[in-house]
């Protein structure tokens with residue numbers, strides 16, 4: 001079957017799937033405390049999610065990331081993981097991975113490893129229990145650290161994602177760099193996208209990554225690296241520890257030219273760009289026939305409409321309407 005090539009010559013090889021918009025945490029920059037979730041009836045079943053993923057794999061997608069909401073709170077999520085792991089076994093898929101808050105990893109780490117998941121991204125903004133509670137509105141740092149320990153013991157390679165939240169002076173960044181070095185984890189800092197409709201009212205905590213880099217540079221020797229992974233991260237080597245630090249500045253446009261990804265929501269909407277409203281309904285064509293003909297047609301039409309780049313200007317405080325709205329729906 002033909003690969004998915006958009007009008008700008010970019011081949012789509014990476015599918016991110018938000019398997020649920022629900023979460024057991026309420027990180028203030030991500031969701032309002034009293035957020036209302038999509039009605040359960042609108043959700044694609046795990047079997048339907050598996051069918052859409054398999055259609056993408058048939059069209060050349062080599063990497064699938066499960067995200068959310070919190071992917072591991074979706075009931076029976078391992079049904080989907082097991083279904084997708086057959087594509088790893090056949091060699092059709094290079095990588096099956098997920099982004100998680102780690103709360104459920106004690107329960108699932110071993111089975112994830114058995115299913116062929118090799119590495120995972122874990123979102124952890126702080127190692128301080130009080131601050132963790134202030135950010136996630138949950139007093140569960142110990143549970144998260146235990147989940148991370150379980151994942152490490154299961155042999156999963158771990159990358160920590162930390163959203164850059166101010167003020168810098170807390171020492172949080174240095175602590176995280178040192179902890180990740182000690183544990184052997186990767187580390188990426190993510191610039192916070194404008195908060196707004198999350199009810200957090202904490203936009204004063206926005207911290208530009210340029211400032212983080214400058215401050216870390218006062219402690220360690222940071223050497224910028226040329227490598228990219230086709231995504232928004234830029235990498236820097238910490239000479240003293242040998243660590244590679246990632247910096248994700250979501251509002252900059254430098255990565256659009258090499259964008260290889262699309263995002264599927266738990267209701268079957270395909271977003272062709274995180275920073276645009278362009279979306280395609282895959283649920284209707286999925287349900288209209290038992291064969292994948294209409295679904296494939298809808299996927300082709302969607303890829304033909306992938307925008308060249310995102311449509312918001314860089315800088316804090318801008319366009320919360322596009323991104324803030326569907327962060328937990330599209331999975332970031």
Ligand code: SAM
Nearest residue numbers: 029030068069070099100101123161192193332
């Ligand atoms: N629940 C999982 C987790 O937290 O890893 C997966 C979904 S979460 C939406 C994916 C990522 O989006 C997390 O790393 C989170 O920190 C990030 N995120 C959420 N809201 C954000 C925002 N306003 N700005 C930047 N990153 C954000």
Ligand code: SF4
Nearest residue numbers: 023025027030069101
């Ligand atoms: Fe949940 Fe992840 Fe959003 Fe935090 S960032 S509320 S863990 S979905």
